[in-house]
Amino acid sequence: xxxxxxxxxxxxxxGGMVLAQxxxxxxxxxxxxxxxxxxxxxxxxxxxxxxxxxxxxxxxxDHHNALTTALATGQGLHDVEAIEIGFVGxxxxxQGFEDLNKPPYNxxxxxxxxxxxxxxxxxxxxxxxxxxxxxxxxxxxxxRKDILDKAGVNPSSMMTWNGYIEAGKKIKAMDKNxxxxxxxxxxxxxxxxxxxxxxxxxxxxxxxxxxxxSPRFVRAFELAKQIRDAGLDAxxxxxxxxxxxxxxxGTVATQFSGAWLQGHLQNWMAxxxxxxxxxxxxxxxxxxxxxxxxxxxxxxxxxxxxxxxLIKYLTTNRASQIxxxxxxxxxxxxxxxxxxxxxxxxxxFLGGQKARVLWREAARKIKPVEANKxxxxxxxxxxxxxxxxxxxGKDIKAALAEAKALIERRMR
Amino acid sequence: xxxxxxAPPRAVxxxxxxxxxxxxxxxxxxxxxxxxxxxxFGLYPTLFSLYMSFQSWSxxxxxxxxxxxGLENYSFTLTDPMFWRAMYNTVWLxxxxxxxxxxxxxxxxxxxxxxxxxxxxFTSAVYFLPYITxxxxxxxxxxxxxxTQKGVINQTLAYLNTLPLFGWxxxxxxxxxxxxxxxxxxxxxxxxxxxxxxxxxxxxxxxxAIPRELYEAASVDGATRWQQFRFVTLPLLRPMMFFAVSxxxxxxxxxxxxxxxxLNGGASSATQGGQTVAMYMFRTAFEWLEMGTAASIAWLLxxxxxxxxxxxxxxxxxxxxxxGD
Numbered sequence: 166x167x168x169x170x171x172x173x174x175x176x177x178x179x180g181g182m183v184l185a186q187x188x189x190x191x192x193x194x195x196x197x198x199x200x201x202x203x204x205x206x207x208x209x210x211x212x213x214x215x216x217x218x219x220x221x222x223x224x225x226x227d228h229h230n231a232l233t234t235a236l237a238t239g240q241g242l243h244d245v246e247a248i249e250i251g252f253v254g255x256x257x258x259x260q261g262f263e264d265l266n267k268p269p270y271n272x273x274x275x276x277x278x279x280x281x282x283x284x285x286x287x288x289x290x291x292x293x294x295x296x297x298x299x300x301x302x303x304x305x306x307x308x309r310k311d312i313l314d315k316a317g318v319n320p321s322s323m324m325t326w327n328g329y330i331e332a333g334k335k336i337k338a339m340d341k342n343x344x345x346x347x348x349x350x351x352x353x354x355x356x357x358x359x360x361x362x363x364x365x366x367x368x369x370x371x372x373x374x375x376x377x378x379s380p381r382f383v384r385a386f387e388l389a390k391q392i393r394d395a396g397l398d399a400x401x402x403x404x405x406x407x408x409x410x411x412x413x414x415g416t417v418a419t420q421f422s423g424a425w426l427q428g429h430l431q432n433w434m435a436x437x438x439x440x441x442x443x444x445x446x447x448x449x450x451x452x453x454x455x456x457x458x459x460x461x462x463x464x465x466x467x468x469x470x471x472x473x474x475l476i477k478y479l480t481t482n483r484a485s486q487i488x489x490x491x492x493x494x495x496x497x498x499x500x501x502x503x504x505x506x507x508x509x510x511x512x513x514f515l516g517g518q519k520a521r522v523l524w525r526e527a528a529r530k531i532k533p534v535e536a537n538k539x540x541x542x543x544x545x546x547x548x549x550x551x552x553x554x555x556x557x558g559k560d561i562k563a564a565l566a567e568a569k570a571l572i573e574r575r576m577r
Numbered sequence: 578x579x580x581x582x583x584a585p586p587r588a589v590x591x592x593x594x595x596x597x598x599x600x601x602x603x604x605x606x607x608x609x610x611x612x613x614x615x616x617x618f619g620l621y622p623t624l625f626s627l628y629m630s631f632q633s634w635s636x637x638x639x640x641x642x643x644x645x646x647g648l649e650n651y652s653f654t655l656t657d658p659m660f661w662r663a664m665y666n667t668v669w670l671x672x673x674x675x676x677x678x679x680x681x682x683x684x685x686x687x688x689x690x691x692x693x694x695x696x697x698x699f700t701s702a703v704y705f706l707p708y709i710t711x712x713x714x715x716x717x718x719x720x721x722x723x724x725t726q727k728g729v730i731n732q733t734l735a736y737l738n739t740l741p742l743f744g745w746x747x748x749x750x751x752x753x754x755x756x757x758x759x760x761x762x763x764x765x766x767x768x769x770x771x772x773x774x775x776x777x778x779x780x781x782x783x784x785x786a787i788p789r790e791l792y793e794a795a796s797v798d799g800a801t802r803w804q805q806f807r808f809v810t811l812p813l814l815r816p817m818m819f820f821a822v823s824x825x826x827x828x829x830x831x832x833x834x835x836x837x838x839x840l841n842g843g844a845s846s847a848t849q850g851g852q853t854v855a856m857y858m859f860r861t862a863f864e865w866l867e868m869g870t871a872a873s874i875a876w877l878l879x880x881x882x883x884x885x886x887x888x889x890x891x892x893x894x895x896x897x898x899x900x901g902d
Contacts, residue, residue: 226842230863237636237868255866259637350846400725400753402845407724464639542865545848549757552846556756571658577649 285533302423302456356385359453423455716838757850
């Protein structure tokens with residue numbers, strides 16, 4: 166009995182020592198990125214048994230709100246924080262995250278491993294690099310093959326915007342209840358996002374001047390207006406029940422979005438349309454980014470070394486990136502992960518089309534876009550201007566001039 | 578020996594001191610939770626936001642990294658077209674959603690009181706239900722009801738349109754409720770639906786306090802139901818009207834949840850047409866990270882509500898008090 170007790174005690178003491186050595190780090194994350202990281206963790210635990218990772222998952226908006234508040238007070242920050250593309254620009258402009266360019270991180274060594282445009286997204290105006298890219302969302306062009314076939318439209322004829330509008334008219338002539346696209350505004354947005362000039366931001370030029378009255382915006386607005394005036398869009402807002410319904414019932418023939426939309430369509434939006442969808446590149450040689458996620462280290466973290474070890478594993482380890490891709494279908498940011506044989510496989514939901522090869526090609530052609538801390542407010546002002554043009558018949562030039570003035574007075 | 582003789586008095590005095598202490602301080606200890614909570618969650622944030630309204634601070638820079646800018650936040654807000662548009666939306670919604678609440682609630686309370694002796698409690702509970710329903714659930718339901726093609730509201734309008742009388746003033750096409758020009762009507766509808774029950778309950782309690790003899794005397798004098806309502810109920814409801822209208826003014830000027838959820842937190846393209854000052858303030862603080870500007874909006878809104886409340890008080894307050902007694 167005594168012996169057993171001694172052994173037990175010894176085991177307990179040993180266990181205590183191991184536990185004491187084991188560092189616990191926390192990761193703040195949102196769905197369904199948490200599913201990706203859960204698929205990556207077993208591999209990490211095998212390599213680094215002394216680091217225990219705890220996930221703290223909040224809904225998308227709640228996670229970023231909580232993160233903003235935590236940065237404001239310096240309290241309650243996790244050792245690693247996930248950041249979605251819509252927020253990475255403003256967190257980059259703040260001072261709350263570690264600059265990964267500096268030692269001990271020296272992230273410069275890793276930058277060339279990633280899809281190039283992601284680096285600019287996580288870099289501040291003064292050159293700090295605050296987060297490592299984990300997944301990306303190459304913009305792509307979805308269409309319903311069955312509807313186009315019935316209307317006698319050749320998908321490649323839609324590779325110019327004029328051809329696209331013509332296709333919409335043919336579809337409408339075939340069945341007046343089927344629309345070319347859910348909302349004409351999406352055509353404006355894909356044009357704005359995918360035709361950014363070298364060194365420019367979405368709304369600002371190199372020197373930070375507002376360029377929302379440039380031909381890029383005028384053309385984008387004109388195209389959307391042409392589609393609206395011809396009655397080719399269903400005037401449905403994204404992420405509403407009517408939107409899902411349109412996909413499900415096949416009342417919408419095309420959609421522009423990120424590669425990730427395929428996962429949503431397949432899993433819950435319109436699983437019954439399996440095999441009816443196909444993808445192609447955006448019209449007129451446009452390539453744009455539509456989504457993406459990053460991991461950064463808050464300066465207030467007390468376990469920066471371990472946090473960096475984890476981030477490196479999540480973002481630069483090929484096997485781990487492929488595990489994440491298999492879990493949630495988010496396109497890996499790591500270039501070497503994109504050459505895995507799984508990318509050559511056909512996608513069942515898209516009728517066996519080798520869509521991932523197409524998205525990989527798109528990802529390599531997307532040009533870096535300069536982030537600006539006023540991007541979000543500019544986005545809102547342009548969105549209002551677009552709604553005024555489409556819904557209220559306002560003149561395009563006047564709407565954009567007004568938007569420009571509104572953005573300029575916001576920059577102070 | 579000496580010790581033992583001095584010990585008891587000492588113990589007594591210690592005990593007395595303790596009980597004195599208790600008597601003196603216990604009340605303060607017992608009321609302290611309120612004051613502690615008020616200081617932490619009431620006074621401190623209020624004063625901090627006043628201080629913040631003279632600073633420029635983006636929260637992602639971290640605590641303490643703010644810069645004094647004087648009155649710049651106030652001058653920016655007062656010349657900001659987006660702020661004035663939100664202000665217009667707020668006042669518009671305040672009137673369009675505020676008035677019907679009372680115009681519906683007063684007769685409704687009267688009818689419930691007079692006509693439904695057995696189902697009084699049940700009926701008022703049903704009307705009160707929207708008030709305690711979660712805003713998120715409301716948003717889900719109304720987003721479906723407002724749907725352009727298949728929504729119940731548009732279907733009803735389309736049906737009414739086929740009737741001879743309604744045909745000429747209802748639109749022939751389905752209304753898109755999520756446009757800059759139409760969203761305010763949708764928000765007003767939700768607000769009316771949600772708060773009419775609350776006002777009905779207020780008026781019902783006031784009506785129940787009116788002595789029965791007054792109605793009996795009126796009916797002896799030959800007053801009809803309508804005359805009883807007009808000359809007995811309405812005048813005696815004045816103090817409650819003043820109170821309920823004050824609550825509506827303050828509540829409507831701070832309207833936030835309903836527009837926020839219907840506009841998808843600001844992601845809707847109709848945001849500018851529907852967002853209220855409170856929503857604009859929230860988004861300035863947490864979406865565009867301009868804490869100082871948001872604080873200045875908060876104080877300008879406070880000043881505006883104060884002025885409205887004073888006007889309401891001058892216009893109806895004294896009359897309400899005079900007649901109420």
